[in-house]
Amino acid sequence: MEILEKVAYMKGLAEGLGLDTKSKEGKLLKVIMDILDDIALELQDIHAEQGELEEGLDAVSDDLADVETYLYEQDSEDDEDDGEVYQTTCPNCQEDVFFDEDILADGSILCPNCGEKLEFDLEEPDGCGGGCCGACAEPAAEDGEDDNG
Secondary structure (H helix, E strand, O other): HHHHHHHHHHHHHHOOOOOOOOOOHHHHHHHHHHHHHHHHHHHHHHHHHHHHHHHHHHHHHHHHHHHHHHHHHHHHHHHHOOOOOOEEEEEOOOOOOEEHHHHHHHHHEEOOOOOOEEOOOOOOOOOOOOOOOOOOOOOOOOOOOOOOO
């Protein structure tokens, strides 16, 4: 039995018992019953509004889950497409510049910070010797040895 039904039962019981609403005690009990009736109606309204809020929150939660799924799928697709990322420092503005294999293959890029044209030489250096860059695939010279021997 809900609160509103219990208050209605109490009012009916008071009427059935012939509660004298002219006496001091009767007036007090009538006011208490009226207050309880108002509280029960207010609670009923609150419960109805809470139900509507829960439905709205569920809809927002479902929409958010759809957005998260979409974004995470996009991120995973982006991660799969990501190749190796390269970095260099612009000699003009000293800012780090990042680029991918496609730009490296083009041979040049404009610095996004200052607009300086940065060029890349992908040819292997002739006999660099000490394995300093790894491009020549020769072993690095040990300390104290020269390239001749």
